[in-house]
Each structure stands twice: as structure tokens, then as C-alpha cells.
Amino acid sequence: MSLVPFHDRDGFIWMDGKLVPWRDAQVHVLTHGLHYASAVFEGERAYGGAIYKCTEHSARLRQSAELLDFEIPFSVAEIDAAKMATLKANGQTDAYVRPIAWRGSEMMGVSAQHNTIHLAIATWEWPSYFDPATKMKGIRLDIADYRRPDPATAPSTSKAAGLYMICTISKHRAEKKGYADALMFDWQGRVAECTGANVFFIKDGQVHTPLADCFLDGITRRTVIDLCRKRGFEVIERRIMPEELSSFNECFITGTAAEVTPVSEIGPYFYTPGNMSKTIMEDYTAEVTPKAAAA
Ligand SMILES: Cc1ncc(COP(=O)(O)O)c(C=O)c1O
Structure with missing residues (x-):
């Protein structure tokens, strides 16, 4: 098990439309997603440079958000491209892919009608356990x-x-x-x-x-x-x-x-x-x- 904490690593994370240095991918403590669990995510794997069932995962992410009454401001095709761009930026071929979408901080109460929706994608080395x-x-x-x-x-x-x-x-x-x-x-x-x-x-x-x-x-x-x-x-x-x-x-x-x-x-x-x-x-x-x- 790696002891390097996830917030303190090298590489890039795709956040709201652009790749940012890994350690700069931050959210404010007053974020709806943190307080009220208004967040949805995916877990995917890339094998030999290809994300297995990439588009199905992107579609499920958007569907999960809809079930929580919010819409991710990126299409399935845009999410697919962003995931590939993140893998490429991190130079990875066999990796875990973690997109997460959440409500931001414009409103801080149960109601979150006007909160912006964010999307981030991180990837990390996680060789598949195929022994x-x-x-x-x-x-x-x-x-x-x-x-x-x-x-x-x-x-x-x-x-x-x-x-x-x-x-x-x-x-x-x-x-x-x-x-x-x-x-x-x-x-x-x-x-x-x-x-x-x-x-x-x-x-x-x-x-x-x-x-x-x-x-x-x-x-x-x-x-x-x-x-x-x-x-x-x-x-x-x-x-x-x-x-x-x-x-x-x-x-x-x-x-x-x-x-x-x-x-x-x-x-x-x-x-x-x-x-x-x-x-x-x-x-x-x-x-x-x-x-x-x-x-
Ligand atoms: C609660 C739960 N059930 C089932 C699964 C299996 O889903 P999948 O095969 O899409 O990874 C996962 C993994 O994401 C999960 O977290």
C-alpha cells in the first residue's frame, strides 16, 4: 500500500476543463459536495492505454448526477476526451481513473439550486492484480x-x-x-x-x-x-x-x-x-x- 498521500503527488489532474498541477487541484472547505454529499464519481481502469468501457463509465457518471438532481456541464464525449488527456499528461497506460463531479459553494444549505457543478479527473498507477x-x-x-x-x-x-x-x-x-x-x-x-x-x-x-x-x-x-x-x-x-x-x-x-x-x-x-x-x-x-x- 502506498503511503504517499493522495493530495501530495506529482502529475496532473483535469479540473473544470483544464489540466492543473496535481497539488493545485483543490476545493474550498465550504463546498456543498463535502457537507451534503452532493458528489458522484466513477472508478475505471486503463489497460495498455485504453480505458475499458470508457464511454459507459462517462454515461453512468452523468446518469448518477442526474439521479442527484444535477447536470454535469460536460458531454459524454468531452468526459471521454478529458480522461484520455489526463492519462496522457500523467504518462500512464495501466492506471485507475477517477472522475468526480460535485456541487460547489455558491449556496451552503440543503438547497443548492444555484451551485456550480464541478468535474475533476485524476489517474494513478494501479497495475491490475492478475496473478x-x-x-x-x-x-x-x-x-x-x-x-x-x-x-x-x-x-x-x-x-x-x-x-x-x-x-x-x-x-x-x-x-x-x-x-x-x-x-x-x-x-x-x-x-x-x-x-x-x-x-x-x-x-x-x-x-x-x-x-x-x-x-x-x-x-x-x-x-x-x-x-x-x-x-x-x-x-x-x-x-x-x-x-x-x-x-x-x-x-x-x-x-x-x-x-x-x-x-x-x-x-x-x-x-x-x-x-x-x-x-x-x-x-x-x-x-x-x-x-x-x-x-
Ligand atoms: C458499491 C459498488 N458496487 C458494485 C461496484 C462494481 O461496479 P463496476 O463493475 O461498474 O466497477 C462498485 C464499483 O464501482 C461499487 O462501488
């Missing part, structure tokens, strides 16, 4: 106390900063107990997702994953569903109850950061990462590898 032997050991998951919120209480399908409050608390509690992450149930007590990744299970050659109707329907989740179907693996999106956790043979999580990561334990339940997880992991690696680089 299959290590990954196949699987990670251990705790079961979180907090639940994914009812769509009637929060814009639960937005990648909104405020929704991560319970994720950080849950992940900290898990880490204190020695787990890598935590599985969260939804507001009705059904299996939902992890604090920053979606979850899949395997039983009798079929792939099962919770219906993504009250949490982020990850871009990796959808990619993996397609890859499974291309392989001829049946994928069933359905309600999954906690009582079923003991009945699955394999489990893995998916996300831009996690990619496809096998799971060996969830609380008292044990899984053995096997051939299907390995195949899906390898198919995902092939999928994100730029075709020219793979050839």
Missing part, C-alpha cells in the same frame, strides 16, 4: 451489519458519494476482524453486494447473482454475465436469501477495481474457488486486454 495463482486462493468476507438502502430512501443505483458511508463503516469493521471485505444484504435482508463490488455464486454448473435493483448494476457485473453466457454457462439473476449461502460451491466478486476475485469464505460459509471461477477470471482478463496488445 491467477494468488487470486485463486480467494478472499475472506465478513457479513456487514448495514444493509443496502431501499430505493425509496436513497438514489440507490447512483454511484453517489453518500451511499459509501455505510460501505466504509462496514469495510472497517470487516478489516478489524481480519476479513478483506464485507458482504452486504439489502434492505429486505437478501444478499446484495460487497462494499465496492458485485457478487456471484456457482452451484451445479450454474451462475447465480442477485438482481441489481437496489444497488449498483456494475459494468463489470454486466460484462461477466455476458462472458458467462458466451461460454454457455447459465446465469440466473434472482433474489438470493442468506440461508442459501451454505449451498453454493464457488463465489466470486466483480468490479472495476476487484476485476474477478474468487471468495473462499463469507462469515461461517466456505467456498472452494474452482474451474468455473478460474475460467471466468481468465475470460475477463482477455476481455479487458486491448486486442492489439494481446495479439
Whole structure:
């Protein structure tokens, strides 16, 4: 883990239309986004110089903002170009890409009708963790106390900063107990997702994953569903109850950061990462590898 704080690094951050030196990309302490969580973000990865599903991420960023009742003053094409410009300015090809949009400081109260909307994009080196032997050991998951919120209480399908409050608390509690992450149930007590990744299970050659109707329907989740179907693996999106956790043979999580990561334990339940997880992991690696680089 890097101990260099994120505010004190070399490089460039794209901010409101131009590249600025990394350390100058600052916001004022009286910023609506900070006080009222009026911020949305993306997490993306560049592989061999190409951002995987770049345009889908830009579109989701704009959609997340719309769900929070604000409009990002840049089009999807402009956001795509800005992300590439940031990677180029930082001389990176394999990197994590973090766009964030937030309400500024014109009004400081719950109402923010006249606040300007800002957009910043940072990129940093984060080589993908593709060592299959290590990954196949699987990670251990705790079961979180907090639940994914009812769509009637929060814009639960937005990648909104405020929704991560319970994720950080849950992940900290898990880490204190020695787990890598935590599985969260939804507001009705059904299996939902992890604090920053979606979850899949395997039983009798079929792939099962919770219906993504009250949490982020990850871009990796959808990619993996397609890859499974291309392989001829049946994928069933359905309600999954906690009582079923003991009945699955394999489990893995998916996300831009996690990619496809096998799971060996969830609380008292044990899984053995096997051939299907390995195949899906390898198919995902092939999928994100730029075709020219793979050839
Ligand atoms: C809460 C949550 N769920 C799921 C995901 C997976 O989404 P994606 O595959 O689009 O990265 C993420 C990662 O961004 C996340 O933060």
C-alpha cells in the first residue's frame, strides 16, 4: 500500500476543463459536495492505454448526477476526451481513473439550486492484480451489519458519494476482524453486494447473482454475465436469501477495481474457488486486454 498521500503527488489532474498541477487541484472547505454529499464519481481502469468501457463509465457518471438532481456541464464525449488527456499528461497506460463531479459553494444549505457543478479527473498507477495463482486462493468476507438502502430512501443505483458511508463503516469493521471485505444484504435482508463490488455464486454448473435493483448494476457485473453466457454457462439473476449461502460451491466478486476475485469464505460459509471461477477470471482478463496488445 502506498503511503504517499493522495493530495501530495506529482502529475496532473483535469479540473473544470483544464489540466492543473496535481497539488493545485483543490476545493474550498465550504463546498456543498463535502457537507451534503452532493458528489458522484466513477472508478475505471486503463489497460495498455485504453480505458475499458470508457464511454459507459462517462454515461453512468452523468446518469448518477442526474439521479442527484444535477447536470454535469460536460458531454459524454468531452468526459471521454478529458480522461484520455489526463492519462496522457500523467504518462500512464495501466492506471485507475477517477472522475468526480460535485456541487460547489455558491449556496451552503440543503438547497443548492444555484451551485456550480464541478468535474475533476485524476489517474494513478494501479497495475491490475492478475496473478491467477494468488487470486485463486480467494478472499475472506465478513457479513456487514448495514444493509443496502431501499430505493425509496436513497438514489440507490447512483454511484453517489453518500451511499459509501455505510460501505466504509462496514469495510472497517470487516478489516478489524481480519476479513478483506464485507458482504452486504439489502434492505429486505437478501444478499446484495460487497462494499465496492458485485457478487456471484456457482452451484451445479450454474451462475447465480442477485438482481441489481437496489444497488449498483456494475459494468463489470454486466460484462461477466455476458462472458458467462458466451461460454454457455447459465446465469440466473434472482433474489438470493442468506440461508442459501451454505449451498453454493464457488463465489466470486466483480468490479472495476476487484476485476474477478474468487471468495473462499463469507462469515461461517466456505467456498472452494474452482474451474468455473478460474475460467471466468481468465475470460475477463482477455476481455479487458486491448486486442492489439494481446495479439
Ligand atoms: C458499491 C459498488 N458496487 C458494485 C461496484 C462494481 O461496479 P463496476 O463493475 O461498474 O466497477 C462498485 C464499483 O464501482 C461499487 O462501488
